[in-house]
Amino acid sequence: MAGHGAEDHPHGADRLCEAGDRVYSRAVRRGRVPRADAEQVPCLLDLALLHPDPDDMAWLVPTSPQEVMTRLLHGLYDEMSAGQRRMGSAVAAFEWYAGLGGPSSAPAAGEGAAIRVLDGASRIQAALDRATEACTTEVLTVQPGGIRREHELSEGLHRALELRGRGVRMRDLYTHVARHGQGLLNYLELMGPSVEARTLDEVIDRLILFDRTVAFIPANSDRTMALELRHPALIAYLETVFERLWRLAIPLTAALPDPRIEGISHREQSIAALLAEGHQDAVIAERLGISVRTCRAHIARLSETLGAASRTQLGVRIAQVGLDGPVGEAAVGVPRSRSSS
Template identity: 35%
Template sequence: MALSYYRRTLSEGKLPQEDAPSCLRTLGLITADPHTPGYITPVPPEAAAFAALRPLEEAIESQQRTYRSVQATLSVFEQIYDDARKHEQPPLTTLTGPEIISKTLEAAVADCRTELLTAQPGGGRPENLLAEALARDVRMLARGVRQRTIYQHTVRSHQPTMAYIEQATAAGAEVHTLVEVFERMIICDREVAFIPTGTNRSDGALQIRHPALVHFLVSLFESAWLRSLPVEPGMLPPRPAAITSDVQRAIMQAIVSGETDESIARRMGMSRRTVAEHVRKVSLQLGSTSRAQLGYLLATSGVLSSE
């Protein structure tokens, strides 16, 4: 309708204004005829475009000026923010290689002020590492730092590790053991934590400073600590009956789950030969002649469900 009306104004020159579509007035394509009251006359689109679009262009230019002004102002604050953050430690840092990991851990432990929490899976540790750890831990304990460590039960039959534990506990450390320890973990002052990035713990580690993640790891440690058994200096025998029972129960549960001796040994921090000896003893007790039969007897005999 608007197009046909506009076309008629172009052909007839003017038309009664009461018939004019309102959109043509809005766009400025028609105007009142100065010589004939009550009639309108067409306006060239170029002229109408200037009148209709110029206010929009001015508004856009004003918005662009405002945009550039706000952008320039924010860039000043962004620079201040970036300068301040340069001095902050990143929440997650990947450490690669034994030397870098060792030096970073030594620096973190040396800066420890109040508490050191460690979880050490894998059974007994090499004597050279224990000697290094003992010297470092004694210095730290002398500063008044509380040290708590969780090992696996299997360290109780590893003489070098037990010798280290005896000297460390004499200096003030607290040591507990569990049948299984989730993974190696070191937490300093509940502010920074270290965990391995792969199965080979010496290849890579993750340094964690994010408060929520560190809090989660501390909660994991505390839960394990409540379930663990303390190692007392000079404790005899080295493997109490309760611990032996826990170890055998964990091995039997692993057998029912279909794990191999090798995977059980790796997870529980003992030799494959020790696992095989436990399996042999349980097989004799239950009268089993094969691995499959042993798994069946364990699952159906109620041994694993009894206290």
């Protein structure tokens, strides 16, 4: 798409250019088009009329004409004073497109696609806002990483306050490291009893689940793309995963279990278990939500406490004292000092 920007196609979704008309019509008729077909019409991607096929990123699938029409009308109502005349033209335009795919080409009114790719922060934000507006009962979230920064918490604060105002219950899962962030404590104090938080050594990647009907998960590593999921089987699976993690997690209001070996912290126990599984420092740091530098500092203290002079010897000592299993298991030995090893 080099050399073709949105400025080459300065129009809205209700009045497509000739090239966009041809490609979008073909996509509606056939159900999808090759990504190469859209290279000359970046407007279709910019206006979210086409989006990546989650089964094959080399193809683009059309947003259903009914969904586009609904989105347009919602925006037009917000700008009624300036755009009331455009409403009729938007409806008329997409009624014609809707007929191209036949009666079974689009979901029923009020339903969304089972899997939808959201490309870009603005589209992810808009989809989250729509789900927040429709939510009536419960939100479940998994928040990986370490200490939650103030700006990260403030990004979703307006949604959380809106949900609290409607009596929606929220349950959040974090890593144990997040307990050390004052920003998270301030957020939970502000939200009061409407939010319940628990922590684990490790959690899965980010998940937001609204009313057990629609979920959002990252679609790439830098989180510039997301998947909006509405398929009942996927939702049920994610709900089960969350509930099982929730039962294992420790309430934020409760203290972490006492270390099973004197002189070794709860975090160092977690690191020891992951070292015993053969993971590298970077992987351990990512899974526990800490920096690689912090992880290596913990490994150094762990080596000193267990009297290990090398990485290989550390692995042996971890197994000898029983730190190679889950953190909740009882210790089977007591480390000796460095001089006695």
